[in-house]
Amino acid sequence: MTRLIAGKSLHAWQRDLPLLRTLQDMKETSWFNPALQPAAQALPAVGLTVADIDDAADRLRRFAPYLAQVFATTRASGGIIESPLVAVPAMQGLLAQAQGLDLPGQLWVKRDSALPISGSIKARGGIYEVLQHAEALALAAGLIDPNEDYRQFAAPRLRTFFGRHKIAVGSTGNLGLSIGIMGAQLGFEVSVHMSSDARPWKKERLRRHGVRVVEHASDYSAAVARGRAETAGDPMSHFVDDEKSPSLFLGYAVAARRLAGQLQALDVRVDAEHPLFVYLPCGVGGGPGGVAFGLKTVFGDAVHCWFAEPTHAPCMLLGLATGRHDDVSVQDFGIDNRTAADGLAVGRASGFVGRRMQHLIDGCFTVDDDTLFRSLSMLHDSEAIDVEPSAAAGLPGPARVLADAAYRQGLGLSDPRMARATHIVWATGGSMVPAEEMARYIDRGAALRGGG
Ligand SMILES: *Cc1c(COP(=O)(O)O)cnc(C)c1O
Numbered sequence: 001m002t003r004l005i006a007g008k009s010l011h012a013w014q015r016d017l018p019l020l021r022t023l024q025d026m027k028e029t030s031w032f033n034p035a036l037q038p039a040a041q042a043l044p045a046v047g048l049t050v051a052d053i054d055d056a057a058d059r060l061r062r063f064a065p066y067l068a069q070v071f072a073t074t075r076a077s078g079g080i081i082e083s084p085l086v087a088v089p090a091m092q093g094l095l096a097q098a099q100g101l102d103l104p105g106q107l108w109v110k111r112d113s114a115l116p117i118s119g120s121i122k123a124r125g126g127i128y129e130v131l132q133h134a135e136a137l138a139l140a141a142g143l144i145d146p147n148e149d150y151r152q153f154a155a156p157r158l159r160t161f162f163g164r165h166k167i168a169v170g171s172t173g174n175l176g177l178s179i180g181i182m183g184a185q186l187g188f189e190v191s192v193h194m195s196s197d198a199r200p201w202k203k204e205r206l207r208r209h210g211v212r213v214v215e216h217a218s219d220y221s222a223a224v225a226r227g228r229a230e231t232a233g234d235p236m237s238h239f240v241d242d243e244k245s246p247s248l249f250l251g252y253a254v255a256a257r258r259l260a261g262q263l264q265a266l267d268v269r270v271d272a273e274h275p276l277f278v279y280l281p282c283g284v285g286g287g288p289g290g291v292a293f294g295l296k297t298v299f300g301d302a303v304h305c306w307f308a309e310p311t312h313a314p315c316m317l318l319g320l321a322t323g324r325h326d327d328v329s330v331q332d333f334g335i336d337n338r339t340a341a342d343g344l345a346v347g348r349a350s351g352f353v354g355r356r357m358q359h360l361i362d363g364c365f366t367v368d369d370d371t372l373f374r375s376l377s378m379l380h381d382s383e384a385i386d387v388e389p390s391a392a393a394g395l396p397g398p399a400r401v402l403a404d405a406a407y408r409q410g411l412g413l414s415d416p417r418m419a420r421a422t423h424i425v426w427a428t429g430g431s432m433v434p435a436e437e438m439a440r441y442i443d444r445g446a447a448l449r450g451g452g
Pocket of ligand 1: 120121122174175281282283284285286287288343344388390391428429430
Protein backbone atom coordinates (compact mmCIF):
# COMPACT_ATOMS: atom_id res chain seq x y z
CA MET A 1 0.00 0.00 0.00
CA THR A 2 1.29 3.50 -0.81
CA ARG A 3 1.95 5.68 2.19
CA LEU A 4 -0.01 8.94 1.97
CA ILE A 5 1.34 12.38 2.92
CA ALA A 6 -1.54 14.75 3.71
CA GLY A 7 -3.79 12.53 1.61
CA LYS A 8 -1.51 12.21 -1.40
CA SER A 9 1.16 9.74 -2.47
CA LEU A 10 4.76 10.86 -2.66
CA HIS A 11 4.65 10.20 -6.37
CA ALA A 12 1.69 12.56 -6.81
CA TRP A 13 3.42 15.26 -4.74
CA GLN A 14 6.54 14.91 -6.90
CA ARG A 15 4.45 15.19 -10.06
CA ASP A 16 2.63 18.32 -8.83
CA LEU A 17 5.69 20.00 -7.30
CA PRO A 18 8.75 19.60 -9.52
CA LEU A 19 10.86 21.40 -6.89
CA LEU A 20 10.20 18.66 -4.37
CA ARG A 21 13.00 16.40 -5.60
CA THR A 22 15.57 19.17 -5.08
CA LEU A 23 14.27 19.63 -1.54
CA GLN A 24 14.42 15.89 -0.91
CA ASP A 25 18.00 15.84 -2.19
CA MET A 26 18.67 18.61 0.35
CA LYS A 27 20.20 20.80 -2.35
CA GLU A 28 20.09 24.58 -2.24
CA THR A 29 17.14 26.06 -4.11
CA SER A 30 14.87 29.10 -4.34
CA TRP A 31 11.11 29.09 -4.56
CA PHE A 32 8.99 31.99 -5.72
CA ASN A 33 5.55 32.05 -4.14
CA PRO A 34 2.90 31.82 -6.89
CA ALA A 35 0.22 32.77 -4.33
CA LEU A 36 1.75 36.20 -3.64
CA GLN A 37 -0.95 38.87 -3.65
CA PRO A 38 -0.96 42.67 -3.45
CA ALA A 39 -0.69 43.74 0.18
CA ALA A 40 -4.01 45.62 0.06
CA GLN A 41 -5.75 42.40 -0.84
CA ALA A 42 -3.84 40.02 1.43
CA LEU A 43 -3.44 42.04 4.64
CA PRO A 44 -7.11 41.96 5.72
CA ALA A 45 -6.99 38.14 5.54
CA VAL A 46 -4.23 38.01 8.17
CA GLY A 47 -6.82 38.55 10.89
CA LEU A 48 -4.56 40.89 12.85
CA THR A 49 -4.42 44.62 12.30
CA VAL A 50 -2.27 47.72 12.61
CA ALA A 51 -4.22 48.48 15.81
CA ASP A 52 -2.95 45.18 17.23
CA ILE A 53 0.65 46.17 16.46
CA ASP A 54 -0.02 49.61 18.02
CA ASP A 55 -1.23 47.86 21.14
CA ALA A 56 1.94 45.75 21.32
CA ALA A 57 4.16 48.80 20.74
CA ASP A 58 2.30 50.69 23.49
CA ARG A 59 2.75 47.79 25.92
CA LEU A 60 6.50 47.65 25.24
CA ARG A 61 6.65 51.41 25.86
CA ARG A 62 4.80 51.00 29.19
CA PHE A 63 7.32 48.38 30.29
CA ALA A 64 10.37 50.33 29.09
CA PRO A 65 11.08 52.07 32.44
CA TYR A 66 10.93 48.69 34.18
CA LEU A 67 13.26 47.02 31.65
CA ALA A 68 15.71 49.93 31.90
CA GLN A 69 15.76 49.47 35.66
CA VAL A 70 16.27 45.70 35.79
CA PHE A 71 18.44 45.15 32.67
CA ALA A 72 21.45 47.47 32.62
CA THR A 73 22.03 46.71 28.93
CA THR A 74 18.74 48.44 28.03
CA ARG A 75 19.41 51.61 30.04
CA ALA A 76 20.96 53.56 27.17
CA SER A 77 17.88 52.96 25.01
CA GLY A 78 15.47 53.83 27.82
CA GLY A 79 14.32 50.22 28.10
CA ILE A 80 13.46 49.85 24.42
CA ILE A 81 14.83 46.56 23.08
CA GLU A 82 16.13 47.47 19.63
CA SER A 83 19.07 46.66 17.38
CA PRO A 84 21.19 48.71 14.96
CA LEU A 85 20.75 48.73 11.19
CA VAL A 86 24.15 48.94 9.56
CA ALA A 87 25.40 49.28 5.99
CA VAL A 88 27.76 46.46 5.03
CA PRO A 89 29.47 47.55 1.78
CA ALA A 90 32.53 45.38 2.34
CA MET A 91 30.33 42.29 2.80
CA GLN A 92 28.41 43.27 -0.33
CA GLY A 93 31.71 43.34 -2.23
CA LEU A 94 32.74 39.94 -0.87
CA LEU A 95 29.38 38.40 -1.76
CA ALA A 96 29.53 39.78 -5.29
CA GLN A 97 33.07 38.45 -5.68
CA ALA A 98 32.14 35.01 -4.30
CA GLN A 99 29.11 34.76 -6.60
CA GLY A 100 30.96 36.20 -9.57
CA LEU A 101 28.17 38.66 -10.20
CA ASP A 102 27.20 42.26 -9.74
CA LEU A 103 25.09 42.99 -6.66
CA PRO A 104 23.39 46.30 -7.44
CA GLY A 105 21.59 48.26 -4.73
CA GLN A 106 22.75 48.64 -1.16
CA LEU A 107 23.20 45.86 1.41
CA TRP A 108 22.42 46.34 5.11
CA VAL A 109 22.41 44.05 8.11
CA LYS A 110 19.78 44.30 10.84
CA ARG A 111 21.77 43.32 13.89
CA ASP A 112 19.28 41.44 16.06
CA SER A 113 22.34 39.44 17.09
CA ALA A 114 23.08 42.47 19.28
CA LEU A 115 19.63 42.78 20.85
CA PRO A 116 19.92 43.29 24.61
CA ILE A 117 18.82 40.74 27.21
CA SER A 118 18.99 37.58 25.10
CA GLY A 119 21.00 38.35 21.94
CA SER A 120 18.53 37.13 19.33
CA ILE A 121 15.33 38.00 17.52
CA LYS A 122 13.50 36.10 20.30
CA ALA A 123 14.14 39.11 22.54
CA ARG A 124 11.31 40.70 20.56
CA GLY A 125 8.45 38.20 20.60
CA GLY A 126 9.48 36.12 23.60
CA ILE A 127 9.97 38.97 26.01
CA TYR A 128 6.84 40.68 24.73
CA GLU A 129 4.63 37.66 25.48
CA VAL A 130 6.01 37.32 29.03
CA LEU A 131 5.38 41.02 29.68
CA GLN A 132 1.86 40.84 28.29
CA HIS A 133 1.09 37.84 30.49
CA ALA A 134 2.57 39.50 33.59
CA GLU A 135 0.59 42.68 32.97
CA ALA A 136 -2.68 40.77 32.55
CA LEU A 137 -2.12 38.81 35.78
CA ALA A 138 -1.13 41.88 37.78
CA LEU A 139 -4.06 43.94 36.51
CA ALA A 140 -6.57 41.16 37.21
CA ALA A 141 -5.22 40.81 40.74
CA GLY A 142 -5.34 44.57 41.29
CA LEU A 143 -1.65 44.61 42.13
CA ILE A 144 -0.53 47.48 39.93
CA ASP A 145 -1.74 50.98 39.32
CA PRO A 146 -2.08 51.37 35.54
CA ASN A 147 -1.54 55.11 35.87
CA GLU A 148 1.87 54.68 37.47
CA ASP A 149 5.07 53.81 35.74
CA TYR A 150 5.81 50.13 35.39
CA ARG A 151 8.88 50.13 37.60
CA GLN A 152 6.31 48.88 40.11
CA PHE A 153 6.81 45.42 38.52
CA ALA A 154 10.15 45.22 40.31
CA ALA A 155 8.48 45.41 43.74
CA PRO A 156 9.00 42.35 45.98
CA ARG A 157 5.24 41.84 46.38
CA LEU A 158 4.92 41.45 42.59
CA ARG A 159 7.80 38.96 42.50
CA THR A 160 6.16 36.97 45.29
CA PHE A 161 2.87 36.99 43.39
CA PHE A 162 4.49 35.83 40.11
CA GLY A 163 6.35 33.15 42.06
CA ARG A 164 3.05 31.30 42.38
CA HIS A 165 2.66 31.30 38.59
CA LYS A 166 4.41 29.18 36.01
CA ILE A 167 5.48 29.81 32.44
CA ALA A 168 6.56 27.02 30.11
CA VAL A 169 7.88 26.94 26.56
CA GLY A 170 9.32 24.50 24.02
CA SER A 171 12.40 25.76 22.21
CA THR A 172 15.47 25.02 20.10
CA GLY A 173 17.31 27.39 22.45
CA ASN A 174 16.87 31.09 21.84
CA LEU A 175 13.18 31.36 22.64
CA GLY A 176 13.88 29.49 25.86
CA LEU A 177 16.62 32.01 26.69
CA SER A 178 14.29 34.97 26.18
CA ILE A 179 11.33 33.52 28.05
CA GLY A 180 13.56 32.12 30.78
CA ILE A 181 15.56 35.27 31.48
CA MET A 182 12.52 37.57 31.36
CA GLY A 183 10.23 35.22 33.27
CA ALA A 184 12.79 34.56 36.01
CA GLN A 185 13.48 38.29 36.36
CA LEU A 186 9.78 38.94 37.03
CA GLY A 187 9.71 36.08 39.55
CA PHE A 188 7.89 33.38 37.57
CA GLU A 189 8.67 29.71 37.88
CA VAL A 190 9.84 28.95 34.32
CA SER A 191 10.25 25.59 32.58
CA VAL A 192 11.98 25.39 29.21
CA HIS A 193 11.55 22.24 27.15
CA MET A 194 14.65 22.04 24.97
CA SER A 195 14.92 20.07 21.75
CA SER A 196 17.95 17.90 21.10
CA ASP A 197 19.44 20.64 18.90
CA ALA A 198 19.75 23.15 21.73
CA ARG A 199 23.34 24.19 22.43
CA PRO A 200 24.62 23.16 25.88
CA TRP A 201 25.62 26.75 26.81
CA LYS A 202 22.03 27.91 26.36
CA LYS A 203 20.84 25.30 28.86
CA GLU A 204 23.62 26.16 31.32
CA ARG A 205 22.89 29.84 31.15
CA LEU A 206 19.20 29.26 31.86
CA ARG A 207 19.96 27.05 34.83
CA ARG A 208 22.12 29.84 36.24
CA HIS A 209 19.03 32.06 36.06
CA GLY A 210 17.09 29.53 38.12
CA VAL A 211 15.10 28.23 35.17
CA ARG A 212 14.06 24.57 35.03
CA VAL A 213 15.46 23.08 31.83
CA VAL A 214 13.85 19.88 30.59
CA GLU A 215 15.98 18.15 27.98
CA HIS A 216 14.32 16.10 25.27
CA ALA A 217 16.05 13.65 22.97
CA SER A 218 13.55 14.60 20.27
CA ASP A 219 13.24 17.52 17.88
CA TYR A 220 11.61 20.89 18.34
CA SER A 221 8.01 19.89 17.50
CA ALA A 222 8.10 17.11 20.09
CA ALA A 223 9.60 19.44 22.73
CA VAL A 224 6.75 21.87 22.13
CA ALA A 225 4.17 19.09 22.35
CA ARG A 226 5.63 17.87 25.66
CA GLY A 227 5.64 21.36 27.14
CA ARG A 228 2.09 21.98 25.99
CA ALA A 229 0.92 18.67 27.49
CA GLU A 230 2.68 19.33 30.79
CA THR A 231 0.96 22.69 31.28
CA ALA A 232 -2.49 21.75 29.94
CA GLY A 233 -5.17 22.01 32.57
CA ASP A 234 -3.01 23.91 35.08
CA PRO A 235 -4.70 27.29 35.68
CA MET A 236 -1.51 28.65 37.26
CA SER A 237 0.51 27.85 34.15
CA HIS A 238 0.97 29.75 30.91
CA PHE A 239 2.38 27.97 27.87
CA VAL A 240 4.14 30.16 25.31
CA ASP A 241 3.07 28.37 22.17
CA ASP A 242 5.65 29.13 19.49
CA GLU A 243 3.54 27.29 16.91
CA LYS A 244 0.48 29.50 17.25
CA SER A 245 0.88 32.51 19.49
CA PRO A 246 -0.59 35.82 18.31
CA SER A 247 1.27 37.53 21.16
CA LEU A 248 4.71 36.38 19.98
CA PHE A 249 3.77 37.29 16.42
CA LEU A 250 2.79 40.84 17.39
CA GLY A 251 5.90 41.31 19.50
CA TYR A 252 7.95 40.55 16.39
CA ALA A 253 5.77 42.78 14.21
CA VAL A 254 6.72 45.88 16.23
CA ALA A 255 10.22 45.57 14.73
CA ALA A 256 8.93 46.76 11.37
CA ARG A 257 7.87 50.24 12.41
CA ARG A 258 11.12 50.71 14.32
CA LEU A 259 12.99 49.67 11.16
CA ALA A 260 10.97 52.22 9.17
CA GLY A 261 12.18 54.91 11.57
CA GLN A 262 15.79 53.75 11.18
CA LEU A 263 15.54 53.80 7.38
CA GLN A 264 14.09 57.29 7.47
CA ALA A 265 16.86 58.51 9.76
CA LEU A 266 19.42 57.02 7.35
CA ASP A 267 17.69 58.74 4.42
CA VAL A 268 16.89 55.44 2.70
CA ARG A 269 13.83 55.67 0.46
CA VAL A 270 11.38 52.80 0.09
CA ASP A 271 8.68 52.94 -2.58
CA ALA A 272 7.84 51.26 -5.89
CA GLU A 273 10.89 52.87 -7.53
CA HIS A 274 13.10 51.99 -4.55
CA PRO A 275 12.20 48.42 -3.60
CA LEU A 276 13.14 46.94 -0.25
CA PHE A 277 14.14 43.27 0.06
CA VAL A 278 14.26 41.70 3.49
CA TYR A 279 15.81 38.26 4.08
CA LEU A 280 14.58 36.54 7.23
CA PRO A 281 15.90 33.25 8.64
CA CYS A 282 12.90 31.01 9.32
CA GLY A 283 12.42 28.26 11.87
CA VAL A 284 8.83 27.67 12.88
CA GLY A 285 7.92 30.99 11.27
CA GLY A 286 6.79 33.24 14.11
CA GLY A 287 9.78 35.58 14.06
CA PRO A 288 10.05 36.08 10.30
CA GLY A 289 6.27 35.94 9.91
CA GLY A 290 5.64 38.63 12.50
CA VAL A 291 8.36 40.90 11.14
CA ALA A 292 7.09 40.39 7.57
CA PHE A 293 3.52 41.17 8.65
CA GLY A 294 4.71 44.39 10.26
CA LEU A 295 6.76 45.29 7.18
CA LYS A 296 3.79 44.76 4.85
CA THR A 297 1.61 47.07 6.98
CA VAL A 298 4.27 49.79 6.72
CA PHE A 299 5.64 49.41 3.18
CA GLY A 300 2.95 47.43 1.33
CA ASP A 301 4.03 46.19 -2.08
CA ALA A 302 7.35 48.07 -1.94
CA VAL A 303 8.75 45.49 0.46
CA HIS A 304 9.65 41.96 -0.64
CA CYS A 305 9.99 39.43 2.17
CA TRP A 306 12.07 36.29 1.64
CA PHE A 307 12.40 33.49 4.17
CA ALA A 308 15.68 31.58 4.45
CA GLU A 309 15.75 27.97 5.66
CA PRO A 310 18.34 25.18 5.98
CA THR A 311 18.39 22.63 3.15
CA HIS A 312 17.75 20.01 5.87
CA ALA A 313 14.76 21.82 7.43
CA PRO A 314 12.75 23.65 4.76
CA CYS A 315 9.48 23.37 6.69
CA MET A 316 7.94 26.72 5.71
CA LEU A 317 8.81 26.26 2.05
CA LEU A 318 7.17 22.81 2.12
CA GLY A 319 4.14 24.07 4.01
CA LEU A 320 3.57 26.94 1.60
CA ALA A 321 4.40 25.09 -1.63
CA THR A 322 2.14 22.16 -0.77
CA GLY A 323 -0.52 24.50 0.64
CA ARG A 324 -0.80 22.03 3.53
CA HIS A 325 1.12 24.07 6.12
CA ASP A 326 1.39 22.15 9.41
CA ASP A 327 -0.27 19.06 7.93
CA VAL A 328 3.14 18.17 6.46
CA SER A 329 6.61 17.91 7.95
CA VAL A 330 10.02 17.70 6.32
CA GLN A 331 10.37 14.19 7.75
CA ASP A 332 7.25 13.13 5.80
CA PHE A 333 9.35 13.68 2.68
CA GLY A 334 12.48 11.99 4.01
CA ILE A 335 14.25 15.25 4.86
CA ASP A 336 16.14 14.78 8.12
CA ASN A 337 15.93 18.15 9.98
CA ARG A 338 19.61 17.90 10.88
CA THR A 339 21.45 21.19 10.65
CA ALA A 340 24.04 23.26 12.48
CA ALA A 341 21.51 26.10 12.36
CA ASP A 342 20.01 25.16 15.73
CA GLY A 343 17.56 28.09 15.69
CA LEU A 344 16.10 26.88 12.39
CA ALA A 345 16.02 23.14 13.11
CA VAL A 346 12.25 22.83 12.79
CA GLY A 347 10.54 20.07 10.82
CA ARG A 348 6.99 21.38 10.87
CA ALA A 349 6.16 25.04 10.28
CA SER A 350 3.59 27.03 12.21
CA GLY A 351 0.22 26.64 10.51
CA PHE A 352 -0.88 29.82 12.24
CA VAL A 353 1.84 31.77 10.44
CA GLY A 354 1.75 29.88 7.13
CA ARG A 355 -1.97 30.30 6.64
CA ARG A 356 -1.97 33.99 7.59
CA MET A 357 1.14 34.96 5.65
CA GLN A 358 0.84 32.72 2.57
CA HIS A 359 -0.07 35.62 0.26
CA LEU A 360 2.46 38.10 1.65
CA ILE A 361 5.78 36.26 1.33
CA ASP A 362 7.64 36.63 -1.98
CA GLY A 363 9.41 33.33 -1.58
CA CYS A 364 11.73 31.04 0.33
CA PHE A 365 15.23 29.80 -0.36
CA THR A 366 17.31 27.08 1.21
CA VAL A 367 20.90 27.27 2.39
CA ASP A 368 23.19 24.38 3.29
CA ASP A 369 25.30 24.36 6.42
CA ASP A 370 28.55 24.97 4.53
CA THR A 371 27.05 28.12 3.04
CA LEU A 372 26.02 29.27 6.52
CA PHE A 373 29.56 28.89 7.86
CA ARG A 374 31.14 30.49 4.79
CA SER A 375 28.72 33.42 5.06
CA LEU A 376 29.31 34.03 8.77
CA SER A 377 33.06 33.89 8.20
CA MET A 378 32.75 36.46 5.40
CA LEU A 379 30.70 38.73 7.65
CA HIS A 380 33.30 38.41 10.38
CA ASP A 381 36.20 39.25 8.04
CA SER A 382 34.52 42.05 6.14
CA GLU A 383 32.47 43.84 8.82
CA ALA A 384 33.62 42.43 12.18
CA ILE A 385 30.04 41.29 12.85
CA ASP A 386 29.71 37.87 14.49
CA VAL A 387 26.52 35.87 14.14
CA GLU A 388 25.43 32.33 14.92
CA PRO A 389 24.87 29.88 12.01
CA SER A 390 21.07 30.38 11.94
CA ALA A 391 21.52 34.11 11.70
CA ALA A 392 23.68 33.83 8.57
CA ALA A 393 20.92 32.19 6.52
CA GLY A 394 19.73 35.45 4.95
CA LEU A 395 23.13 36.48 3.57
CA PRO A 396 22.86 34.56 0.26
CA GLY A 397 19.45 36.24 -0.32
CA PRO A 398 20.37 39.13 -2.61
CA ALA A 399 22.24 36.83 -5.01
CA ARG A 400 19.24 34.48 -5.11
CA VAL A 401 16.88 37.30 -6.04
CA LEU A 402 19.26 38.62 -8.67
CA ALA A 403 19.64 35.16 -10.18
CA ASP A 404 15.89 34.82 -10.69
CA ALA A 405 15.02 36.95 -13.73
CA ALA A 406 11.53 35.49 -14.09
CA TYR A 407 10.64 36.44 -10.53
CA ARG A 408 11.89 39.98 -10.97
CA GLN A 409 10.14 40.45 -14.30
CA GLY A 410 6.89 39.16 -12.89
CA LEU A 411 6.94 41.85 -10.20
CA GLY A 412 8.18 44.68 -12.40
CA LEU A 413 11.55 44.73 -10.65
CA SER A 414 13.46 46.24 -13.58
CA ASP A 415 17.21 46.78 -13.69
CA PRO A 416 16.94 50.52 -12.87
CA ARG A 417 14.75 49.67 -9.88
CA MET A 418 17.15 46.96 -8.73
CA ALA A 419 19.98 49.50 -8.95
CA ARG A 420 18.06 51.59 -6.40
CA ALA A 421 17.10 48.64 -4.21
CA THR A 422 17.79 48.22 -0.51
CA HIS A 423 18.60 44.71 0.73
CA ILE A 424 18.35 44.01 4.44
CA VAL A 425 19.66 40.75 5.82
CA TRP A 426 18.12 40.07 9.22
CA ALA A 427 20.99 38.74 11.34
CA THR A 428 18.85 37.06 13.98
CA GLY A 429 21.27 36.07 16.72
CA GLY A 430 24.76 35.57 18.03
CA SER A 431 26.04 37.98 20.66
CA MET A 432 25.49 35.53 23.52
CA VAL A 433 27.44 32.70 21.87
CA PRO A 434 30.53 31.93 24.01
CA ALA A 435 33.74 33.26 22.41
CA GLU A 436 35.33 29.82 21.91
CA GLU A 437 32.23 28.49 20.19
CA MET A 438 32.04 31.55 17.93
CA ALA A 439 35.73 31.13 17.06
CA ARG A 440 35.03 27.53 16.00
CA TYR A 441 32.16 28.68 13.75
CA ILE A 442 34.37 31.30 12.09
CA ASP A 443 37.28 28.87 11.67
CA ARG A 444 35.00 26.32 10.07
CA GLY A 445 33.76 28.96 7.60
CA ALA A 446 37.28 30.17 6.84
CA ALA A 447 38.42 26.60 6.15
CA LEU A 448 35.50 26.10 3.76
CA ARG A 449 36.43 29.31 1.97
CA GLY A 450 39.94 28.02 1.61
CA GLY A 451 41.41 30.72 3.80
CA GLY A 452 42.29 28.80 6.91
C1 LIG B 1 14.22 31.32 16.35
C2 LIG B 1 15.23 31.86 15.45
C3 LIG B 1 14.94 32.16 14.12
C4 LIG B 1 13.62 31.89 13.45
O1 LIG B 1 12.48 32.28 14.17
P1 LIG B 1 11.18 31.35 14.09
O2 LIG B 1 10.16 32.10 14.84
O3 LIG B 1 11.53 30.04 14.73
O4 LIG B 1 10.88 31.17 12.65
C5 LIG B 1 15.96 32.68 13.34
N1 LIG B 1 17.19 32.89 13.84
C6 LIG B 1 17.50 32.63 15.11
C7 LIG B 1 18.88 32.90 15.59
C8 LIG B 1 16.54 32.11 15.96
O5 LIG B 1 16.85 31.83 17.22
